Amino acid sequence: IIDIKQLTKFYEVGNQTVKALRGINLEIHKNEFVAIMGPSGSGKSTLMNIIGCLDTPTNGTYILNGTDVSKLNDNTLAEIRNKEIGFVFQTFNLLPKNTTLDNVMLPLIYAGIPKQERINKATEVLKNVGLADRINHKPSELSGGQRQRVAVARALVNNPSLILADEPTGNLDSVTSIEIMRLIEEIHEKGNTIVLVTHEPDIAQHAERIIRLLDGKISSDIKNNNR
Amino acid sequence: IIDIKQLTKFYEVGNQTVKALRGINLEIHKNEFVAIMGPSGSGKSTLMNIIGCLDTPTNGTYILNGTDVSKLNDNTLAEIRNKEIGFVFQTFNLLPKNTTLDNVMLPLIYAGIPKQERINKATEVLKNVGLADRINHKPSELSGGQRQRVAVARALVNNPSLILADEPTGNLDSVTSIEIMRLIEEIHEKGNTIVLVTHEPDIAQHAERIIRLLDGKISSDIKNNNR
Ligand SMILES: Nc1ncnc2c1ncn2[C@@H]1O[C@H](COP(=O)(O)OP(=O)(O)OP(=O)(O)O)[C@@H](O)[C@H]1O
Numbered sequence: 001i002i003d004i005k006q007l008t009k010f011y012e013v014g015n016q017t018v019k020a021l022r023g024i025n026l027e028i029h030k031n032e033f034v035a036i037m038g039p040s041g042s043g044k045s046t047l048m049n050i051i052g053c054l055d056t057p058t059n060g061t062y063i064l065n066g067t068d069v070s071k072l073n074d075n076t077l078a079e080i081r082n083k084e085i086g087f088v089f090q091t092f093n094l095l096p097k098n099t100t101l102d103n104v105m106l107p108l109i110y111a112g113i114p115k116q117e118r119i120n121k122a123t124e125v126l127k128n129v130g131l132a133d134r135i136n137h138k139p140s141e142l143s144g145g146q147r148q149r150v151a152v153a154r155a156l157v158n159n160p161s162l163i164l165a166d167e168p169t170g171n172l173d174s175v176t177s178i179e180i181m182r183l184i185e186e187i188h189e190k191g192n193t194i195v196l197v198t199h200e201p202d203i204a205q206h207a208e209r210i211i212r213l214l215d216g217k218i219s220s221d222i223k224n225n226n227r
Numbered sequence: 228i229i230d231i232k233q234l235t236k237f238y239e240v241g242n243q244t245v246k247a248l249r250g251i252n253l254e255i256h257k258n259e260f261v262a263i264m265g266p267s268g269s270g271k272s273t274l275m276n277i278i279g280c281l282d283t284p285t286n287g288t289y290i291l292n293g294t295d296v297s298k299l300n301d302n303t304l305a306e307i308r309n310k311e312i313g314f315v316f317q318t319f320n321l322l323p324k325n326t327t328l329d330n331v332m333l334p335l336i337y338a339g340i341p342k343q344e345r346i347n348k349a350t351e352v353l354k355n356v357g358l359a360d361r362i363n364h365k366p367s368e369l370s371g372g373q374r375q376r377v378a379v380a381r382a383l384v385n386n387p388s389l390i391l392a393d394e395p396t397g398n399l400d401s402v403t404s405i406e407i408m409r410l411i412e413e414i415h416e417k418g419n420t421i422v423l424v425t426h427e428p429d430i431a432q433h434a435e436r437i438i439r440l441l442d443g444k445i446s447s448d449i450k451n452n453n454r
């Protein structure tokens with residue numbers, strides 16, 4: 001489902017070149033559950049953004065579901081992102097002027113789901129993340145961990161086939177983290193593919209395979225036999 | 228140094244009242260190192276914002292260094308915040324159009340420190356958080372954990388007597404977290420007072436005292452004997 005070869009991503013800052021990704025080779029198959037770990041600044045979010053079609057590489061190829069992503073125009077990319085991919089951002093990226101419920105319904109609008117069904121589905125997934133009583137709050141009226149859970153709910157609400165979660169439990173206490181991971185495992189059992197960035201070993205243990213990044217390269221890629 | 232009695236904080240959202248803090252009684256003494264833990268939404272950031280003079284309670288009293296904070300005007304409050312308190316925000320709150328170095332120098336401008344000394348001090352603390360090679364990046368050109376470290380550097384740069392850190396390691400891998408905690412412990416050994424919110428037990432173990440919040444109240448307040 002994800003086939004990445006020799007992927008690089010370089011940034012120019014002033015006269016300095018930052019090599020965020022220095023040649024990534026990676027295959028992820030349908031229904032796999034992969035965790036990505038590595039030090040701060042090692043390239044995890046950069047890789048996730050490219051996988052999620054939010055960013056383009058400097059060099060290398062990315063084939064998603066048999067299609068070369070670099071050959072697609074912006075409209076097709078946007079459609080793939082909205083229908084096929086659920087993204088939990090490290091910085092949440094909620095719409096500040098909209099309520100929790102609006103934010104979670106957004107992917108369903110793209111999917112052409114009618115209004116009452118949107119309200120039902122969004123309310124359901126918000127119950128699942130423990131935020132039924134925060135539906136009408138705006139993001140500024142929520143705690144950090146509550147915003148993170150809205151971002152998770154929004155990523156899961158239209159049951160996308162590929163879930164990309166960038167540190168989805170970074171702001172959560174251990175009890176709430178366990179609830180979020182149980183949701184993610186449920187989605188996995190339905191056949192979806194999960195790629196999850198985390199710096200917490202306990203969270204990574206939920207995955208079947210753990211990939212480690214170091215300075216923009218994969219330093220290890222190991223099956224998790226502890227599950 | 229911090230004397231809080233019967234503190235409440237209520238929000239109105241639509242026709243609902245959210246009771247974020249429901250009567251907090253808390254004393255923190257000079258040079259104490261306190262960790263605050265509790266579930267997502269239990270009131271930790273709300274309490275930190277009141278302690279940091281960024282927000283006012285609905286009811287109750289807050290006496291900081293012998294002064295009733297509710298009696299102070301905005302200018303005096305701003306001065307206290309800038310000179311006496313270093314705040315690491317859960318959402319970092321960096322100035323997006325400014326470089327890393329500018330962001331970290333900001334408290335030194337308020338303190339009236341001359342330009343070259345500002346550059347020296349800010350560069351020094353950025354070295355200490357491992358970001359010497361990111362001085363000219365803007366926040367959008369940094370990883371999540373790098374932004375978090377800039378927020379930590381900014382809070383520590385003018386050696387404030389009270390450090391309030393709201394989940395300072397939430398986006399950091401374990402090695403980088405240990406480096407940040409060592410910095411915070413160094414500051415503590417100089418005589419400063421530290422209040423740190425975390426949901427990670429390993430991080431809380433660095434503190435001398437662990438306070439737990441639950442639904443806007445203190446559920447336990449215990450000396451940490453494992454240090
Ligand atoms: N401006 C606001 N208006 C309404 N409710 C609010 C507002 N700010 C916070 N709240 C509510 O107050 C409660 C406490 O929020 P707070 O941010 O203090 O929690 P927290 O303990 O820091 O949580 P987390 O661990 O998720 O960061 C939450 O339930 C939140 O929804």
Ligand SMILES: Nc1ncnc2c1ncn2[C@@H]1O[C@H](COP(=O)(O)OP(=O)(O)OP(=O)(O)O)[C@@H](O)[C@H]1O
Nearest residue numbers: 011020040041042043044045046368370371372373
């Ligand atoms: N727009 C940009 N311009 C320049 N450099 C960038 C930009 N975005 C990211 N970087 C750099 O690329 C490197 C990788 O960033 P990335 O966000 O992928 O790291 P990460 O592994 O997600 O880190 P963290 O665990 O801290 O979130 C970092 O060193 C960062 O400074």
Ligand SMILES: [Mg+2]
Nearest residue numbers: 045090370371
């Ligand atoms: Mg990241």
Ligand SMILES: [Mg+2]
Nearest residue numbers: 143144272317
């Ligand atoms: Mg908080």
